[in-house]
Amino acid sequence: MIRLTSAEENYLKAVYHLSQEGKTTVSTNDISSEMKTKPASVSDMLRKLAEKEVIDYRKYYGVNVTENGKKYALQIIRKHRLWEVFLVEKLRFAWDEVHEVAEELEHIKSPILIQRLDEYLGHPKFDPHGDPIPDEYGDVKARPRLPLNELAINDGGQIVAVKDSSAAFLRYLDKVGAYIGARIKVLDKVEFDGSLEILVDNKKTLFMSKDVAANILVLQQ
Template sequence: MTTAEENYLKAIYHLSEGGKKSVSTNDVAGAMKTKPASVSDMLRKLGEKEVIEYRKYYGVHITDEGKKQALQTIRKHRLWEVFLVDKLNFAWDEVHEVAEELEHIQSPLLIQRLDAFLNYPKFDPHGDPIPDEFGDVKAKPRLVLNEMEIDQMGQIVAVKDSSAAFLKYLDKVGAYIGARIKILDKTDFDGSIEILVDQKKNLFMSKEVAANILIQQS
């Protein structure tokens, strides 16, 4: 697999995550920031390698083999993120781009050793679970904050949008990975919510922000 193929496969994997049946060419183009024409070409290639099932005009399904390979790339990405934050003192909002490059280094031994060196971490700095070397993820299910009901409780374990802007905003308002939260109020009109952070701090946020925060229920 080339770097480009790995990136496409990873994108298709992520787009399939929400339980969506099939992923469209346009979706992939959007995620990859390429044009649909380029995507068609790549889908044909990935189809031939049997990491996806490709039926012209009907989008793609990722195969079990494809899933396994995508999870390997994701594993590498997240391990490197842990390395950057834990060992090289990067901020959690500075690691994505570099990890995007590092994840394509081809050396199973390297990843094995890195995993050991980092002490077999289970989550990356954004709270996302790190698949094991067989592609297994045994993380408990997570909820999207804006889909929770009043009085439900949990812990912030991840963010979907790990852009620098979003991460900085969270930091500013006092939300962070690990924070324990409780839904205090929810406005049907605009979907905005009010939460209690660590049993002491009230925090109001828009639906858009809440939709990017993942919660582990306790």
């Protein structure tokens, strides 16, 4: 059975996330930037993870996640997202407050605790930010989503997730009333800078930059 330290889990999760962004091989510099640490420290950690066979690592050639590593990473992500649901739904945390707490809770090793947590929450499929929660076997039920800025004028849909889950961005969405589940329609797009005029829930009009809209994911309807 694979046993990783909390630090090793953090690195494995970072490598997995980077590999999901379309990178066939993840570089040491990519990981260094993601983890905000020096490349030398990254190399030391990658050697440890390679010894535990959760990644394939060759110096100067980059990193790939093994099948065992993928399964392990998905279980870390599952725990993280279940804890986020618990914090928001049961402890009344705001969605911009849960990430750092869940980062600590995700390292709890008890499988029975996570199983009971999942049952207690009613087997949620998505976390408070709209990200899918892997099941106990690592299967992920994703749904088709488009960045809001890619919708055409008069297109509409429902906000189902965000790409940027930073606290500052989530607080901004709270401020303007662009929440998960909101119904939206694109009223206009400005040719000059790509900014959008959005109708929310058929009653509120918002003006939104292209960068903000690119970080809001919509289920088109």
